[in-house]
Amino acid sequence: MTDAQSSGQEQKNIWKVIKVVPENIDTYSLFLEGSDEKFARRRAGQFVSLSIMTPDGWSAPHPFSIAGAPEDSTLHLTIKKTGQFTSAIPDLKPGTEVRCMGPLGLFCQDIDAKPAIIMMAGGVGITPFLSVLRHFRNIKARNIVILFWVNRTMEDVFATDEIQGMTSDLNLRVIYCLSRADDVEGYYRQEYPGVFYEKGRLSGEILKRHGATKEASFYLCGPPPMMASALVEAGSLNVDQGLVEKETFAWQGKG
């Protein structure tokens, strides 16, 4: 590749920050605008490799699922502060240039065609599923979806109103599994009969109680310990662990 070609290629990967919106105490949505035609053909569940400018030049790229629908004209990422890179996200100002490589990944690639879907998310591992649900809402999908979202408390969740609304628009049931909640009864709202709350981590018992069966297509995303435990629990329903589609939110890189 010549220098001119490679600088053209780099230019293509440049996106501009539109805004950064706080979702909860340590999680932020980053909205980006750009004109890279590869992203116009993205699928729900894919991720980008994001670099930001630092005093030493472009940072190492970090992976983030696209939380917005593939039909959106902007890129919407939702990022939890875990270390140096992610802690810089809330300070990005509108107009700042960032670099996005992608779209990447195969997670959820055939999900549109699955009639019955079980989503198991841990913490910010909800992002690829938000993309799928936002896409399903856009295309008025009738797939049956049961979403189990594991968090410590309701303070860790986000997009709550939107997800509640989706239980009316879609064939969707949502179960918040709260590992550190003492009482969950107060969270129930009569107008959202498709939203449930469970104390404790995701268990085989909870999966079964809310209609998960081994005939459905299982998807799992989150940090490695949550994923390991959810796989064991799904196994207790005789789900073949090898058939569970997985995206691991682990990051081993530096910078």
Ligand SMILES: Cc1cc2nc3c(=O)[nH]c(=O)nc-3n(C[C@H](O)[C@H](O)[C@H](O)COP(=O)(O)OP(=O)(O)OC[C@H]3O[C@@H](n4cnc5c(N)ncnc54)[C@H](O)[C@@H]3O)c2cc1C
């Ligand atoms: C395919 C893919 C998609 C991803 N999508 C998203 C997304 O949509 N939103 C998002 O917020 N993150 C996502 N991640 C995780 C994200 O890439 C990392 O959290 C981020 O790159 C860490 O960079 P950092 O420099 O801020 O933290 P580091 O300095 O690299 O890490 C800080 C500390 O946090 C730990 N750590 C790192 N990541 C996690 C994690 N996910 N959970 C728990 N502990 C962690 C590290 O072991 C370390 O101890 C995704 C990862 C992958 C592989």
